[in-house]
Amino acid sequence: MNIVIVGSGYVGLVTGACLAEKGQHVTCVDISESRIEGLKRGVVPIYEPGLDEIIDRNAKVGRLEFTTSLPDAMKKAQVYCIAVGTPPDEDGSADLSHVLAVAREIGQHMTERSVIINKSTVPVGTADRVRAAVDAELARRGVQIEFDVVSNPEFLKEGVAIKDFMEPDRIVLGVESGHARQVMDELYAPFAQEGARIIHMRVRDAEMTKYAANAMLATRISFMNEIAGLCERLGVDVESVREGISADPRIGTRFIRPGAGYGGSCLPKDVRALARMAHSAGFDPVLLSAVEHRNDQQKSRLYEMVSSELGDDLRGKTVAVWGLAFKPGTDDMREAPSITLVESLLKAGALVRAYDPEATETARRAMPQDPQAEGTLRFMTEQYEAVEGADALVLVTEWPQFRAPDFARLRTQMRYPVVIDGRNQYQPDEVREMGFRYQSVGRP
Template structure:
């Protein structure tokens, strides 16, 4: 098939690379000229394990192309994936300006039947707006062209996106047309050869499915963080509680790890957007509002533990941060708990040295203000980050942080104090090693 992907962020680039890997001719379009030129050279705008060789090899073979010219890309394609950003507005609603701008441009150039696919995470009813935007352009041109709009939400985990796409749990196709449904099933057939992974439903059903899935996962995290807070008050170890409830097959172990809050480009944005959608429908989403509130509070837990130990004035104290990305396997720092912790420490008078295995370049942009004020330093190695530190704060559970040399840490640090935001370490072991240790709900 000949496919055009509009948008070369996480979703668009992974989608284009994986479709081309299956032998399809894919053209990825983006308005950012420098990004397109870099992609042609094999320089990716994101870090995602396994993605670079797919992009480089398929571009070299001619199956994957990059351009800023949508009209040229449309000449050969009959299948268009809209994968542009839908950032949250000030009220939490998804901003659809980029999605609708793409839809209008497609309508401006469309000359024959095509399937237009909403791949971006969009609120219920967006497909109707995309259809109207395309039809409005066709009407202006005084032409009649058939087209279908399909909702095909992504379920990609950052850090495992390539594997998720190539071996999906399910492929949700929302459509009201048998013609477009067949095209989409043919496209995804190579990804479900062992068993049928395709779930067909109505367009609005598919749009809701994406938000419901992410919001449910966020709910599990916030629920466990609330239980962790109770555990601290009641002298209970949340890790034992996690094992006890996770062994129940109805609950499972996924997304029930207590920690210092969730971040990233999906969960915070999607929960906010669903809350906004509920409000527009005249409904009070009490559970979702609580999920969002608990997560905001959870991002402050490490700082609360720090000031409980050291006092509210942290002037003259130095803290080492391990982990800046919102989770392992990515350089994404959007809504990352580390940014909240660093802000609070510095505002209380402390200086901070931070390290992340992957997100150091991103940190230079995200944390530029603190770097400029010399309150924050980025270290070249995880042990450099804790030299002369009064405490180490583990914020992201990267594998290199899981079994550190505690003896070396004691020699390097000014004080043997660890605040573990991801419950990676054994409290009894660290007590024996001579550390003051505090986890989440332990």
């Protein structure tokens, strides 16, 4: 099958590369010329483990191509997958301008019966808006061409995106015509043959499924952060509680780690967009509002811990930050808790020495540039270099290389021995025995 993927970001590139790997002929389109030029030369614009090799292998045999021209790409295919961004609008709703721009362009150039797959995360009812946008362009051209709009939300996790795409828990297909179902089943046949569970449903149901999934994950995190806050006040160790509740198969082990709050390109914006959807539908999303509120508070926790150790005036103080990406395994900085922390540290006048194994470049662009802030942010190239002369070390993102640091070395390097562990990676007693003041989330 020939397929066009529009939008060559985290989702579009992974989708395109993995479908090519499964034997489809894929053309990835993006409006960013530099991105496409780079991809043509084999430069992958994002960090996603394993993606480079798949792109390289499939590009070499001609199964994966890149272009900035959607009309050119459309000449070879009748299946178009929209994977452009849906960033939050000012009111928290999903900004559909990119999705609808692509829909209009498809309508301007479609020549044969087509299937339009929406893989971007979009509010319920967006497929109807995509259909209307395409219809309007067809009407302008005075042509009648049949087409379907399918919802096929993506559930991959950055950092393990290749595995998630290749071995999905489920593939959700919102399809409402026999033709669309046949095309989608054919597209995913190689996955179904390997045992992937394909769940067919109506388009609106599929659109909602994506939001419900992310809202559930965010709820679990905020719930556990709330329990952690309570544990801190009651002299309880949240890690024992976590172990105790996760043994219940109804609860399980995933997404119940307390920490620095959730970030990333999906959970924050999707919770907000779902809440907006609820408001627009005249329904008060009390739970979603609380989930978001708890997360906003949690993102400030690490700064509160630093200031409880060093005070609120951090002029002349140096704070080392380990990990900037919103989670390990990615260079994605969107809504990362590190941004909230660094912003507060700079406002309080600190010198921040930050280190991340993969996200330095994206962090340079994402970090606040507040001219009022008195502090200074420096990006370091090595984790121990960041700690030199520091008055506190804050672990924000739990990359594996931070899991078992050389504490003796830290003790000699740091000016003042404070460790703030935003991910409960270390054993409180052990760290304290080595002479550190130590704070973590939800542990006495």
